[in-house]
Amino acid sequence: MTRSPLCWVSLVISPRSHCQPAVEKADSGEDVDSELVGKLVSELQIEEELKEEGQTPASIDDFLGNSPFKISDEAGHEVVKLIRSYNDEKITVSFSISDLDANFNPYGNESNPDEAADPAMDDVDPQPRKQANTTTRAQTPAEEEEEEEEVLESDEMSDEAAPPINLSIVIEKPRKTGGALNISASARDGAIEVDAVSYVHDAALVTSNTPDSVHKRVDLYSGPPFGSLDENLQVLMERFLEERGVNQALAVFVADYVDVKEQNEYMSWLNNIKGFVEA
Numbered sequence: 001m002t003r004s005p006l007c008w009v010s011l012v013i014s015p016r017s018h019c020q021p022a023v024e025k026a027d028s029g030e031d032v033d034s035e036l037v038g039k040l041v042s043e044l045q046i047e048e049e050l051k052e053e054g055q056t057p058a059s060i061d062d063f064l065g066n067s068p069f070k071i072s073d074e075a076g077h078e079v080v081k082l083i084r085s086y087n088d089e090k091i092t093v094s095f096s097i098s099d100l101d102a103n104f105n106p107y108g109n110e111s112n113p114d115e116a117a118d119p120a121m122d123d124v125d126p127q128p129r130k131q132a133n134t135t136t137r138a139q140t141p142a143e144e145e146e147e148e149e150e151v152l153e154s155d156e157m158s159d160e161a162a163p164p165i166n167l168s169i170v171i172e173k174p175r176k177t178g179g180a181l182n183i184s185a186s187a188r189d190g191a192i193e194v195d196a197v198s199y200v201h202d203a204a205l206v207t208s209n210t211p212d213s214v215h216k217r218v219d220l221y222s223g224p225p226f227g228s229l230d231e232n233l234q235v236l237m238e239r240f241l242e243e244r245g246v247n248q249a250l251a252v253f254v255a256d257y258v259d260v261k262e263q264n265e266y267m268s269w270l271n272n273i274k275g276f277v278e279a
Contacts, residue, residue, distance in 0.1 A: 040274040063253035094168040097262045164188040182206045187251040198223040
């Protein structure tokens with residue numbers, strides 16, 4: 001989804017002077033409303049064109065058509081759930097489109113203009129270099145060009161890399177125990193990466209979003225860092241998830257689906273704001 005910089009507008013309202021009239025011209029507000037509606041319409045047209053030019057990733061239809069998971073996606077909500085049964089287990093995988101904006105930087109590759117350099121540092125002399133560095137061989141023009149190309153390629157890959165999408169995986173056995181496995185993971189580059197595995201004695205603590213449940217699960221032990229576990233244990237836990245369909249296909253689906261849903265929610269947001277201003 002492409003949003004023009006004009007989507008992000010900062011308004012500064014000056015305090016009204018006592019000598020100014022208490023009522024502004026009536027048509028002033030109408031002009032602003034009209035301009036805002038016009039801009040919203042323009043953004044909608046851009047999104048419609050992008051949607052028509054693009055195609056729904058094949059992974060979405062393939063996954064929904066062949067996976068045992070059923071999707072629960074409510075318009076206007078950020079969280080999407082994939083739910084399935086496996087033997088006597090109920091498995092719920094939750095993820096949110098909010099992760100797409102988790103690393104959003106309003107300044108792009110530029111630094112925050114408010115974070116000015118400390119003027120006190122201007123008077124500080126840099127530490128003297130070690131003498132050994134003075135004998136370092138100078139790079140040839142070809143080497144400098146090759147290094148610049150590598151840096152540019154690295155920056156491009158970093159910019160194009162999709163952000164990881166956090167996954168909350170809850171596995172219950174309602175007929176055998178009231179507890180559940182609560183697994184924190186992420187879908188990254190077409191793979192599932194497990195962060196932590198914990199067990200809760202009351203499944204409601206991780207399946208319910210009541211204030212009481214949210215408060216209680218904050219203090220629950222989340223388990224050791226997954227990467228600190230014995231390698232064989234890590235492999236077996238990953239195979240345990242793969243057997244239940246939490247695999248590469250799901251990781252690819254999640255990454256593609258959040259893009260599509262985010263665009264749909266953004267277009268709905270534009271329409272809702274436009275409709276309200278026009279009312």
